[in-house]
Amino acid sequence: MKKIIFPLLLIGGLSVSCDKNFDIAQVIKKRSELYKKQTKLITNDDTFDVKFNPVTPKYKLETREIVETFYHNRINRGGFWGQFLVAKNGEIIFEDYQGYANYQNKEKINDSTPMHVASVGKVITGVTILRLVNEGKLSLDQKVNTILTGFPYDDITVRLLLNHRSGLPYYGNFTAKPGVWDTKKTLTNKDVLNLLETKGIKLDFRPNTRFTYSNTNYVVLALIVEQVTKKSFQEAMKTLILEPLKMHNTFVLDNLENKENLTQSYHANNQRMHWDYLDGTYGDKNIYTTARDMLKLDKALYSDNFISKALKAEMYKGYSYEKSGANNYGLAIRMVEPKDDNGNLYTFHNGWWRGNRTSYVTLRKDTITIICFNNHNSQMAYKTKELAPRLGNYPFIQIND
Template sequence: MINKRYIALSLITALAFNACQQKENKDLASNMPLVKERNVLVDNPYKVEFPTVPTEYILEKAHIIENFYNDNINKAGYTGSFLVAKNGQIIYENYSGVADRYGNDSINSETPMHVASVGKVVTAVSVLRLVDAGKIDLDQSVSDIIDGFPYPEITVRTLLSHRSGLGYYGYYKNVWDVKKTVNNEDVINAINTKKVSLDFRPNSKFTYSNTNYVLLASIVERVTNKTFKEALRELIFEPLQMEHSFVFDDLSKKNQVTQSFYNNSKLQRWDYLDGTYGDKNIYTTPRDFLKLDTALYSDNFLSADLKQEMTKGYSYESKGKRNYGLGLRLIEMDNGDNYTYHNGWWRGNTSSYIRLAKDNVCIILFSNKYSSATYKTVSLSHHFGDYPVGNMEL
C-alpha cells in the first residue's frame, strides 16, 4: 500500500529542490551577461551562422564548468582568463588576478595576456592566409624566401609541422651573448652561417622546435614587406576585430604589457631569449581568440582545403595517437575524429586552447602565474562530446 505521507513529503522535497535549482540557475544566469550574444562575428564578413545556444544548455554546462573551475583551477591559485564557448557564444568566463607588478590592474576581459605557444596557432593561420592568397606555397622551399638559407629541402610545410630538423635556438651553444637580446634575424643569421647544424634530416621525423615558428614569422615579414606586428594586424587582428591583440616586439616597453609571475607570485624575470616572436610574444584575450576560433569555421577566412591540411597529422614514424598538424596539436581518436588543441608555456605564462570543431566548442585558458593546472582543461572536453579525459603535454 502506498504511503500518502511519504508521497506528500516527496512532493515537498521535490518542489523545494526545484525551487533551489531555479534560484541557482537564476543566480548563475545573472552572472553571465553574454548569454544573449549569438556570435562574436555576427557583423563581420567572416561570420558563421550558428544556431542560438538554448538557455537550458548554457545553464547546464555553465554549472559543470563552474564546478570544474572551482575544483581544479581556482584551488590551484590560478590568475588569468578563462572562457568556454559553444557556437561562437560565450557560455562561461572568469577573470582573476593582476596584470602589473604592483597589483593595481586587475585582469579583466580586455586584458591582453602572453599566450606563449598558443600563439603558434595565430602564426600558422597568418601563413595559411598567405597561402590562400597565392603569396606562398606550402611546399615552397624556405631558401626561396629567406636569402642565404642553406637547407633547400626545408619547406614552409615542414616548418609548420615541426619536421624541419632545426633544433631549438635556445639550445644553440656558444652562439648567443646572454647580455644581448636575441631576435628573429639573429636566429636566421645563426642558421645561415651554419653556426648550428640540423638535428635530423628534414621531413624524416617530428621534433617540436620554437625555431620553426620564428622562421615562419620572418617569412611572413619577407612576403608582406611588413613587420610581423603589422602583418598580423592586417591579416588577422583587424579583419576579425581583435582589438586587444598584438605582437610584442619591443622589449623597451616590457613594463607596459601584462607581467608574468612564478607560482609563488614573485615577478618573473626577462632575459636574452625574450626578443623573438612567432613562436611566442603574441598577446591576446579569450574573447579575441574566440573570434579567431569562430572565423576558422568560415571558408571565406581560410579555405576548406587548407583547414583540412591544418588539422591532419603529419608524423607517423612513432606509434601513438598524438600528432601535429599545421599549427595545431591533435589526438587521433578511435572514432576517426581528430581532437585539436594547443598548449603553451613561457616563463610564468601558461595557456591552453581546445577546439572541438565537431561540436563547435572552444575552451580557452590563459594564465600569467605559472600553474600546471592550466592543462587540466582537457578534462572538460568529454562534457561536450566523445572526447578524451586526461592531461596533455605541451
C-alpha cells in the same frame, strides 16, 4: 511554475543564490539576455562571420553548471591568475577572470587584459601563414630558401616549419654554445636567421623524417610573413587577422622597450619572473591576446572564406606517424587522434613561457571552444583537457575527479 534551487552562480554581475527558490524561466531569460550581449562581443567581419545554430537556453544553463563546477574544482583552486572561457557555437557559456596583470601595481586581470599566451601564439602565427597561402601569396610546399634567400637548408618547406618536421634545432640550445651568441644581448628573429646562415648550425635530423617541436620553426615563419608582405609581423597580422576579426586586444611584442607596461609573468609565490636574452623573438611566442579575442579567431576558423575548406583539411590532420600513439601535430595545432574511430578528433595547443601557462582547445566536431590563459606559473591551465569528455565524445581522455 515549478521552483527549483540552484547553487551559487556568478556571471557578469548576475548572481543566483543557493538560499532562495528561483523561477527557472526567469533565470534562463536573464541569462539569455546576457548571452546575447556577450555574443555581440565576438562577432567578426561579415565576410568571415559564421552562422551557427542558436544555442538553446537549456543547453547553456546545463552546460554552464558542468563547466563552472569543473572550473572551480580543477582550475581555480587557489593561485590561479588569468582568463578562462568556454563557448559553444561562438557564444560564451562561462568565463571568469582572476589575479593580477601587475601584482606590484595591483592591476587586476579582466576580459580585455592582453596576456602572453606563449606557444598558443603559434596558432595565430600559423593562421597568418595560412591566410597568405589562402590568398595565393605563398605555397605550403614552397621551399623556404626561395623566400628567405640566405636560408641555408635546401629541403625545408613552409609546411615542414608549420608541422615541426623541418629538423631545425631550438635556438635556445645553439645560442648557448660557446662562440655562437653573446647571451648578454637580446636575441631577435633576424639574429636567429643570421646565425643559421653564418654559424654552420646543423639540422637535428633530415627534413620530413620525424617530428621534433622547435620554436625556431615559428621564428622563421614570422620572418617569412614579413618577407612576403613587406610589412612587420605585427602589421601583417593586423591586416590579415586582427582587423577583420576585430581582435582589438591582440598584438605582437616585437620591441622590448614597452615590456614594463605589459601583463607580467609570475612565480607561484607572486615574485615576478625576470626577462632574459631569449625573450626577444616572436612568432614562436610574444603574442599577447585575450580569451575573447582568441574566441573570435576560433570562430573564424569555421568560415571557408577565412581559410578554405581544403586548406583547413591540411591544417587539422596529423603528419607524424613514425612513432605509435594517438598524439600528433597538424599545421600549427596539436591533436589526439582516436583509435578505430572511437571518439572525436581532439585538437588543441598548449603553451609555456616563463610563468605563462596557456591552453587553447577547439573541439571542432562539437563547435566548443575552451581557453585558459594564466601568468602565475600554474599547471592548472592544462586541466582543460579533462573538460572535453564532459562535453563531447572523447573517451580516450582520462577524467580525474
